[in-house]
Amino acid sequence: MSMKTIPTKTRRRKSNNESPTAKMNNSRAFMGPGSCLILLGLLLCACTPEPPDPQPSQQGQASTAATHGLGYAGRGLVIVNPERSDRPYYHRLGPISYGQRREHTFTFKNKDSEAITIQAIQPACACVRPLSFRVTAPEAVEGALSRAGSILTIPAGATADLTLRVDTELVASAQQNRDKLVITRMRCTSTATPFLMLELSFKVDRLFSLGRESLALGNIPANGGGGSEVNILTGIPGSAARVLAILSTPKRVRATLESIAGAGELHWQLTAELDPPLQLGPIDGELVLSTTDRDGLGDQGRLTIPFHGTVVPDVTISPHTLSFSAVPQGNEQQLEAVLRSLLPGQRLKVHSSVLRGPSAKHLTCILAAVDxxxxGQSPYWRIILTLGDTHPAGRIDAALEVQTNDPNYPSFSRPLTGLVRAR
Known part of the structure; x- marks a missing residue:
């Protein structure tokens, strides 16, 4: 079956496939002097800048004059006495030594004819946080930073101070010893400047970087002791700064410092150990090292490394709290725990288990050695507890006791709790 093409008025679309040169030649055929003047006027009108959009761009850069503190047609929240007239919401704090805090105050003026309410302040980094926001003139009013949606109302013509604080200890190690720009976004009720972005530029100077920020020992067996180590490197490759010696350690902590040369750089390994026997409970403190300055001179520099851990029994049951979740009446439920020895190489024998209390008759316990x-001894023992379907609605009230062959910890007792829901 053949098809017949029916001509339509859409033949005029052929011009869409013409080359730009052909289009230009065709247009010239109809252009007189008057047409050229009209076209020129239209082109000039198209080049006039549009009113700026006050919203920030997706790239986080200020996209309008309003966002950069210039206001919109002289209205909105405007920065007073900016550091840079071309970038009023920008301030450079410069280098800050690690461990220090630095503050900066931005001063705004409300150039609207009505009051402006600050609705939200959101720094892009946890290392920067707002300290205070207050109206300073004509009358002092303190803002409430925790009051979302209505932090501070700035009357027309009034000025207000926003103070931001930089905490260098919250700057990630990968962002230290290099320039960093943190943007703080503000939202307010001004139609001229509804979105504002404050920029703080700084560099955290740190002579030494740590493989980890603290010596964390975790759980330390009372009769086994424990230890941890951390690598210390110069903050900048090729730096002349040096770690010299250990000045002080927490009580009962034995520490050593060793310098290691490798890959053209010098680094140090700090080891901290606790010798048994130890008293149960948390251990917290700091190790203080002496260092040179950045030029490798003197010995007055100080490097402080936190130290923390918890001394626990050599044999533990985890989780520490044995609790059944809400159990529907008539259903069974299992709960599993692990008894383990924290002493290196120790293997235990769990002799037996005993269940006591009002709910004991509804419970069973199975002990299983792992490898x-x-x-029949093992460093790990599984404790499998089963609540039977005969338990009435109400609280689960029982206690588990297990006996081991460890002379220091011959038995362990843990309460069993939970709730059986009525049907």
Whole structure:
């Protein structure tokens, strides 16, 4: 079956496929002097700048004069006495030594004819946070930073101070010893400047970087002791700064410092150990090292490294709290715990378990050694508790006791709790 093409008025669309040169030649055929003047006027009108959009661009850069503190036609929240007239919402704090805090105050003036309410302040980095926002003139009014949606109302013509604080200890190690720009976004009720962006530029100077920020020992067995180590490197490759010696350690902590040369750089390994026997409970403190300055001179520099851990029994049951979740009446539920030895190489024998209390008759306990040896001893024991379907609605009230062959910890007792929901 053949098809017939029916001509329509859409033939005029052929011009869409013409080359730009052909289009230009065709247009010239109809252009007189008057047409050229009209076209020129239209082109000039198209080049007039549009009113600026006060919203920030997706790239986080100020896209309008309003966002950069210039206001919109002289209205909105405007920065007073900016550091840079071409970038009023920008301030450079410069280098800050690690461990220090630095503050800067931005002063705004409300150039609207009505009051402006600050609705939100959101720094892009946890290392920067607002300290205060207050109206300073004509009458002092303190803002409430925790009051979302209505932090501070700035009357028409009034000025207000926003103070931001930089905490260098919250700057990630990968962002230290290099320039950093943190943007703080503000939202307010001004139609001229509804979105504002404050820029703080700074560099955290740190002579030394750590493989980890603290010596964390975790759980330390009372009769086994424990230890941890951390690598210390110069903050900038090729730096002349040096770690010299250990000045002080927490009580009962034995520490050593070793310098290691490798890959053209010098680094140091700090080791901290606790010798048994130890008293149960948390251990917190700091190790203080002496260092040179950035030029490798003197010994007055100080490097402080936190130290923390918790001394626990050599044998533990985890989780520490044994609790059944809400159990529908008539249903069974299992709960599993692990008894383990924290002493290196120690293997235990769990002899038996005993359940006591009002709910004991509705509970069963199975003890299972993980990878036991020929004598049935293992560093890990699974404790599998089962609540039967006969338990009435109400609280679960029982206690578990297990006996081991460890002379220091011959038995362990843990309460069993939970709730059986009525049907």
């Amino acid at each position: 036991p040896d020929d004598r």
